[in-house]
Amino acid sequence: MANGMLERISGPADVKALSRARLHDLCRDIRATLLEYGHAHGGHIGSNLGMVEATVALHRVFDSPHDRIVFDVSHQSYVHKMLTGRAGAYLDPARFDEVTGFTNPAESEHDQFTLGHTGTSISLACGLAKTRDMALAASGGADDAGIGDVIAVIGDGSLSSGVAFEGLNNAAEQGDNLIIVLNDNEMSIAGDFGGMYGPLARLRASNGTAQPNLFNAFGLDYRYVAQGNDVDALVAAFEEVKGIGHPVVVHIHTLKGAGFAPGASRGGATDHAGVAVPPTDTGVAATGNVSHAEPWKSDHCDLPDAVPHEGQCEASHWQTPDRALGRPDDPRKHYGKLAMAALERRFPHEPGLVVVSPATPGSNGITHEFRERAGSHYVDCGITESHAVAFASGIARAGGTPVVATTASFFQRAYDQFFQEMSLNRSHVTVLDFLGGLSGSDNTHSGAYDVAMFANIPGVTMLAPTSTRDYLDALAWSTAPAGTPGRSDGPVVIRVPGQSILDRERALRRELSPEEVLRGSEGAGVRPAWDPAGMLSYRTDRAGSGVAVIALGNTHPLGERVVKALSAAADGRSPIDATLIDPRQCTTLDTAALESLRDGHRLVVTLEDGQLEGGWGEKVTAYYANRRTAGADGGMRVINVGADKEFTDRVPLADLDERYGLTVEAVVRRIHEALGE
Amino acid sequence: MANGMLERISGPADVKALSRARLHDLCRDIRATLLEYGHAHGGHIGSNLGMVEATVALHRVFDSPHDRIVFDVSHQSYVHKMLTGRAGAYLDPARFDEVTGFTNPAESEHDQFTLGHTGTSISLACGLAKTRDMALAASGGADDAGIGDVIAVIGDGSLSSGVAFEGLNNAAEQGDNLIIVLNDNEMSIAGDFGGMYGPLARLRASNGTAQPNLFNAFGLDYRYVAQGNDVDALVAAFEEVKGIGHPVVVHIHTLKGAGFAPGASRGGATDHAGVAVPPTDTGVAATGNVSHAEPWKSDHCDLPDAVPHEGQCEASHWQTPDRALGRPDDPRKHYGKLAMAALERRFPHEPGLVVVSPATPGSNGITHEFRERAGSHYVDCGITESHAVAFASGIARAGGTPVVATTASFFQRAYDQFFQEMSLNRSHVTVLDFLGGLSGSDNTHSGAYDVAMFANIPGVTMLAPTSTRDYLDALAWSTAPAGTPGRSDGPVVIRVPGQSILDRERALRRELSPEEVLRGSEGAGVRPAWDPAGMLSYRTDRAGSGVAVIALGNTHPLGERVVKALSAAADGRSPIDATLIDPRQCTTLDTAALESLRDGHRLVVTLEDGQLEGGWGEKVTAYYANRRTAGADGGMRVINVGADKEFTDRVPLADLDERYGLTVEAVVRRIHEALGE
Known part of the structure; x- marks a missing residue:
């Protein structure tokens, strides 16, 4: 429940000035504000709800901007923004557009970088620390280059990125102060995927004592905080590492979407505001009047994708504002669903047909329901675009038919794999390129550069279909099984149509439904087979x-x-x-x-x-x-x-x-x- | 000493037909052949010398091509090529050009991919295994898609690549057979760098039993082979995992350059041929008449870069053939040395000036001697281009002056970091782009695409200097300290001049030496300060x-x-x-x-x-x-x-x-x- 505390916070000093008890009130007020804001504006609400206490504790203990906090991906920096002079942009709907959804040095001296892709925070932090340490060494300790402690805040799925591991491996060599806060909410975007999550779970179950410890294996010191939504525990943990003279990982166990009551209406959510649900090793200890049904705690979220939910379910990755409810699908979801339907129809008789998603499947119409039905024909490989494209190249080499699907700007991570493993090797890979072209996106997510990226790689074919019919033909051509006469010769990138194409099809009433495509009924008189000579x-x-x-x-x-x-x-x-x-x-x-x-x-x-x-x-x-x-x-x-x-x-x-x-x-x-x- | 065995090996079946004792003779003959070949032709001799026994054991135990062996980077596949019908291309100088330096499916059904960049073998192997498992599941075990065991061979520095970690994290989810052979020769290209190497050393010291175990931390089964140059031990280890029904890492401890006598003349090396130096946990047990000085075992190789040496020293990464000895530097080395000299002169009074090398420093004129003198002004971050560029962006954000140097095609790995962390953030990073433009390189290493990559990224400035003077001016401009009037506004890529420029300077006797640049004498009447308005x-x-x-x-x-x-x-x-x-x-x-x-x-x-x-x-x-x-x-x-x-x-x-x-x-x-x- 909103209690007016947040509006009196104009900077980190105000957080430091509060009594310990009032810190809890501040967290409650922040959580209530996030929920109100999420319903009205949308955004990465689930991950920010999980980071309320950790962010308050960071600003309680460290001295930003002299101490540097680098938020990985920076989608979970809303609370940080609230505490560094920008609370008004979350409290007052008229001011919602004053801040971006990511950290931004142009907004505040407390923001270190503009970031929107995963996994680089540790490397960036290494760079800040390196310069500090060089200055200190050269000056005999007199000049720290204006940099105190350096803290990288990573997690919420981004630990799976290759560059994050490169950063972990390099961090230990850094030598001096470097603090890596791992926000472990047991979630990647669409559920955890990867071999490291089992050992991470055993770390949690053992209160951070079990081996193998991934962070120790990278030569790093390690601390564990079981109560990652308990501001007192976090303050204590951060105080312990403040000023530490070597790299250290502080692994905090948080609850994504903590405080959100699923299915609640806006009014209902407001009633529940302020309910924190701190995780413990034995389960969720509800400290308020939160529903005990807790559907967001299940491994496989049961909420259909049509319902916005900020909890632990994947669809919450980008919470849709209330005003957008019931609107028709945007082009990513619309055309994504059509592609998945066209492929799903073939799964029973094509064992090698596999959809690979390195991130954000829900945003691209790869629905929870599809994934459940697809079974082993669908692979969520975490946020690992490089792996995804190399993996797909391996599938293709074995005679399978891989389709790699994600957002255009994220594919930048796989540029070298597109060149080498995919194109140079003539791997028969299909790339579904979502959000290509101009859009009103954040600067970190723009697809305006996709043609320059893909189409200049020797050997890549890039199609830009302008209708559902062309789009499905392109997919049928690029994914035709080995031996099909006239099928594409090598890798094919299909740029998923955008708003202008969908608008035209809706205006002409040519829109197809995924169900029609799944039944194959779009073929009857509507869609001839693709013409190999004319593609x-x-x-x-x-x-x-x-x-x-x-x-x-x-x-x-x-x-x-x-x-x-x-x-x-x-x-x-x-x-x-x-x-x-x-x-x-x-x-x-x-x-x-x-x-x-x-x-x-x-x-x-x-x-x-x-x-x-x-x-x-x-x-x-x-x-x-x-x-x-x-x-x-x-x-x-x-x-x-x-x-x-x-x-x-x-x-x-x-x-x-x-x-x-x-x-x-x-x-x-x-x-x-x-x-x- | 050559014993004629190799020329009688026409395929893996011949390896299987040998008696156990004759396997040792075969290894000796291969080693002698590699040494002869290295002197005459050049190549990745050090890493291949270390993999002689492992490769023989792989073909003794597994059934290629039904079993699929994926060599990471594939620079260590010479022995594999010798054993799969291509021995003649190593034995007969007239036939040296019949094979490429990397695996190549066009050459042999035993080669899975054309690869030359690091770290993707695990992901590719996951793709092969995935297709096999889908086919087996769909057919009730009747159809394996022509794929038996899948083996990824990784190591020799490539484990530090982000995509390799992405692959490790995804491998455990693969479920069925997948064998990852880690060739641990205690070496990256220029010595190991990274926090994981301490725990790896403890694994070796404990015969594979110590925790934390990085591979266990990724959820993987694990085996250790201390005697990685003992063909019997390797055969036993591989037989144990053959047909295994889950992913497993086989960690083998090898000696890079095993059998090479440093400093030996061609004749001398031939005399030493056949000398295997299998590592043990307690040191090197010389089993022949190898020199016991073993300078290549030292942490910091003492051989100057001018001397070719195939042993454990980094300069051996690409062994120079004897006929190239004494030739003047190629443009990469020449201009690389000039840049390093220009920067080194400034180290004493610019603590934030840092050279970052994500790989192959020696090939780019970043000599061993320079690195020793540079101290903390030089960072070798292993083969991690993504990290290197993000790290440099962090240095720049802190007010430091980073220079990231590597080969054009390897920079493809950092495309997203160039876009996001570097350019979008206006990070004042200098990129030294070696081997840009046309060259006679392998297809995996061509720099013909560097302008299309760099120059289409918004906010990047890319310079293509055509003389030493322009080149040094470009570097001075892009690395000018913060506050210098007219310094470059944001990131700058400097394309290091190629052969045509160097040839012209040599013809005109305008060539500068690194020593002249280091003394600053090139400035006296030769090089005016750069003109900010005219850059x-x-x-x-x-x-x-x-x-x-x-x-x-x-x-x-x-x-x-x-x-x-x-x-x-x-x-x-x-x-x-x-x-x-x-x-x-x-x-x-x-x-x-x-x-x-x-x-x-x-x-x-x-x-x-x-x-x-x-x-x-x-x-x-x-x-x-x-x-x-x-x-x-x-x-x-x-x-x-x-x-x-x-x-x-x-x-x-x-x-x-x-x-x-x-x-x-x-x-x-x-x-x-x-x-x-």
Whole structure:
């Protein structure tokens, strides 16, 4: 229950000034605020609920910003933000947009880095500590480079990342002070996966005494805090390691979603606010009027994905705000479910068909229900994109059919495996690339760079389907079993369609349901078998003359509207009977199609919803520039429309389209300018 | 001493047919062959000498190719190749080029993958095992997908890779047969670095019984073989795990370079051939006439880098063939040494200046001697590119000055950290990018893709210096301490010059020595301070008209020759007074320079020694195409010369230049063709 304490906290000094008893009241107020905020705004509520006491204890004991706290992934930094001058951004709905969902040095001197991918906090902390130690050594202890204790806060699934292990292995060599707080909430995003979790459970059961101890095995000192939601226990543990002269792991056992009463309405949740559920080694000791049903404690959460729940269930990873309830699926979920349905239909007779998810399956429509049905045809390998792509390459080498699915920006972690294990080895891997292209995402999660990443790797085919039909054809082609005539030659990346494609299909009532796909009924009269000869050919949607618009992937609906606008005389201009082409892929140029445009066209316009530099359209430009034909016209004129090379942070998609000229008006204007030379 | 056994081995069946005693003779013959081969051809001799007995034992016990052996990095697969029908390629100098230095499915059904980067073998093996197990489950045990036991062979430093830990953590979940052979030779490339090596040493000292056991901590079964160069012990250990129904680690303790007599001449080494030095827990038991000085057993190898040595010293990572002795440094070593000298001069008064090497320091001129002198200013973090870049970002955030140095293709492992921790966070990191651009390298190590990788990341500056002076200026600019006016704004990648630049400097007698740089004498009249305003500007080396050649990085000497050739009337053509421009960087376009070329030029030619798609030249093309000026000439004509999007494997650089038209004749011809339209 909100008690007004949080609004009186303007910085860590205020946390230090509280009596010990009042710390508990502060935790209660923070928890109530998180629940209110989660219902209204959404966010990583479950993990933050688990970290309330630990974050209060960190700021009680350490002296940020002189002591540096590095939050891994930084999705669990809400409480840290509340305690470092930004409580108002969580208390007042009008101010919700004042803070990002991740740490951000531009917001506060207490934030060390902008982070949104997992596992790098230990390495970053090693760097901070290294510089401190070099300065101290050079100055005889007089200069600490402005850095005291260095604390990396990791957990909530991110320990499984390869770079986290690299960091653990290097931390011991660091020598001096370095504190790694492991938030062990028994959860990765979709349940723990991996051999280390058994020994971690035995560590918990033994109050931190059992061997093998993974952290000791990396040469690190180790402490265990069983009561990871008991602020007093945490303060004591952190005081013990404060100023410690060597690297140490403080393993704290927390409860993800602590204090959330599942199924509660907003009012109900408010009633339950302030209920902390500190874990013990023997179970959950409810200290308030929390429901004792505790469904979020089960190994397999029973709540369907349609219901938002901030507890320990995976769907809570990104809690949906109340106002979004009942809305239709976003494109990631929609197209993800369609792909899973198309694959699931084949599981009974294709033992080698395996879906591999290195993270966030729920966000990509790989539902809990699908995973249960898929059994061994589905592998959640934790947040390990590098492993996932190498693993898939191994499956392919053995004759199996792997499909690796995650979000575009996370795939950056597997860049080398895409190059080496996948493409160089001609591994028949399908990559489902979610959230590719422009979006209003955080700067850490933008998919604007996916074409530049995938399409410049030799040997990779990247498809950008513009309809459900093309999307399912692409998947059928790329996952065709060995021996199927005309199946894809090597790895295929399928860029999952975005909002503009889904909007068009909904408007045209062409939307398919996963159930239809699962039954195979979409094939009856709707979907012919894919044509192997045509998978990589450009498709002319409208044959015209003068101007050809080649619109890749999510920009195809824009291309349609541009061509329609050109066909209408306006502003005293003559109508243009433009050609519209769907290139369908962005890894090879259909030179026959490009050459045929020379007949009757003098301007080619490329549209793409990603970065121009290193992207697709500039290859079309270079093609024509380097293969000019004789004649006085100087060859084909080409203009490219797409995104600048820049990071963008939560800029609405419509604003980005405006910024980059990806609107009907802007494209038509550029065409007329080019023709009017 | 060679005994002729190896030439009678045409496949694994021949290994199985030998008597137990003859296995020892075979090992001796293999070792002698490796030493002869190493002297004549060069290669990863040290690691292969350590794996002689283990590889013989693997083929004695397992049934390749039904049983699948996946060699991590695959640089230690020479013995495997000898035993699988390819012995002739090691015995007969005329046939040395018949095999690659890595496993290669195109060579043999016994090779599972083409690999050259570390740490993915466990994940790949998981994929093979997964497909086998799915097939067995679906068929009621009748169909194993052609796969029996699956064995990943990892070690020799590659265990420190993040993806290897991801694989270890996932292996336990695999369930059925999966055998991980850890080749523990107490060595990473340049000595072990990391907290796990202490516990590993205690495992060795306890005959595999001590806790914490890293592999148990990942939930894996574990066996230890102290005598990793005793073929009988290895056969027994492998027989014990053959057909095992769950994942298991077999930790074998080997001696890198076993049998090599340091400092021996070719003849001397031959005399010592056949001397195995099996390690025991108490030390090295020499079983032959090996020198007991054993300098390669010391923690810090005392052999200077100039001396090739296949033993345990790091410089042996890539043993240089005898014929290369005494040759001048290649560009990696040459320019690497210059950079280290320039930094070393500053160590005494810049405590935050730190060189971070995630692998192969010796190959990049980061010599043993430098590392000794650098002390804490140098960090070898093992083969951990992801960690290295995040670590450097932490150093930068703390106000330090990190320089991360390794080979271009290995940096692919840190792609996400370049994006997130480095660039998005505006971390002031310097990246020394070795072997960037075209080379005759293996397909796994090609640097042809480095511009497409680095230069398309928002916020990264990538410089391609074309002289020692520019190179040292670039380094001084990018590593200028915080507060230096005009220092680089954010991360800087410096592409280390290649052979063409070094050849030109040698021809012009402009070559500097590391000693001159260390003394700072290169600054006296030779090197002015860098000009902050000009670091990113294109430089006009020769002002002409009609044609402008913009030659990036290593193609600059080619550009010079092209411009010279154009200036001479030939084949009845008029001379062309062409402009030559050094763009100096490839991440932003100097639009003022490009605009000024419109005055008097009608053709721009871009030259680059990397992939055109996603590369640099196409950006110049797109610039002019999208900013055409009014006029009948159709705007600036641009042609791009560079590499195709493809993998190439050990194709000599001159052949690649020919293939891609990167020769004076080809470029001049294209220019005349373009002008003759």
